[in-house]
Amino acid sequence: MSRILAPLALVALLLAGWEIAVRAMGIPAYFLPPPSGVAVALVENLPSLAAAAWITLSTALIALVVASLIAVGLAVIVGLNPLLEAAVRPLASVLQVTPVVAIAPLVLIWAGIDHPQRAIVALAVLVAFFPIFSGAVTGLRAADPDLERLFDLYGAGRWQRVMRLRLPSAVPFLLEGHKVGAGLAIIGAVVAEFGAGSGGVRGLAWQILDAGNKLQTARMIAALVVLGLMGVALHALLDRAERVGLTWWRGR
């Protein structure tokens, strides 16, 4: 019980300190609004903030699905051909270490002039791709070597080996990869929305930009709070999904 109460108490303490400090020092609301002001902005803008959160979340989820299909498909193909893996690995790594903010303008030019939504999905796919691909490649190689020998013995074909041994063996790695990938997809979607600017898709990043342009600092922070809560909820959900998936896979 105290484990749950302790962080809540800390948050309450910090908020109270913030509220008192802002009032005592007479800080203007456009510079730093008190928590009560943020709460009011949150309630007043709830419909538009929720809609924006949904736009960002659905973008991230679409990106996750697309990234999953590409990454797992590519990992299977690459897993069947070691030479191809040697060729693809470094390229995938380059993609991983390049910040999405740096690629955003390019992708926005290619895909986004008329369809900023597509460009944002593409960028989120780009960041979600690597952890899934990397997990899949590792997982596809993680099958029990004795089970591999049995598949040799029974004359299993390539396709049988992938579908009935390597992919099922990779499940724990795939779960982990998708968990990390989903978190990154949210970050990718937000960063891409920033890159698209105020003319782009009206997700949470747009809310933050728009409120900033109008010096509605309380609304900015309210949008940040929604983003944080969404991240926490998604993380908890994926954590749970991973545990359920692992339990099913292990059989207990």
Add this chain to the structure above:
Amino acid sequence: MTLAALKDVEVDYAGRGRALGPIDLSVEAGEILALVGPSGCGKSTALRLLAGLEGPTRGTLERTPGRGETAVVFQAPTLAPWLTAQANVALPLELSGMPTEEARRRAREALVRVGLAGAEDARPATLSGGMAMRASLARAMVTEPRLLLLDEPFAALDEITRRTLADDVLSLWDASRPAIVFVTHNVEEAVYMADRVAVLTRGPGRLAGVARIEAPLPRPQGFRTTEVFRAAVEQVSGLLAQGMEAAR
């Protein structure tokens, strides 16, 4: 009829040198052959050659069983954790193209034969070590192999489970009479279960000798207390000691 034969075979592994040989060893149809010897004497290598999972570096390997006629049981049960016991046992049949329905039916029968009736839907993680090993045996027997290779199948089990399983393997053998080759560290177990016991020596993998056990299979009740058993154990132990001496 000879099912598999190593003729003047040597196996070298890159970076580790000689693992086996030169050695001559053959497996006759329907016999039970035990391979005993200290760790690192090449028993498992010999087994993988007989299974056709590896080729010799030098010498010749002759095998007559076709695809699907050889089965292997490893030291660990090596069951797929995501499949039920029944699906694990059905796997070799399904891989060879048998319709799922028929494969699952035969798998259920195989599970019954190893004493796992009722455990069809259990996942490997919920089976005890002995039960998992039985499921692994069922998976090996379900294809009705002519050659069955067991690589220290009981090494991880307690003494009582070991003995029960040894008897179960013998009665399974009696039902369809495949040739069995099994690797073990345990001299008593080798003598109890085998027609012939081949003793390998370390440094590296040569044959110290082969002892023939002059008693019918499966063994009669109380075989472990007979003079034949004791004499055979002594003979095999002698061969092991000689081999150790020669390797020094």
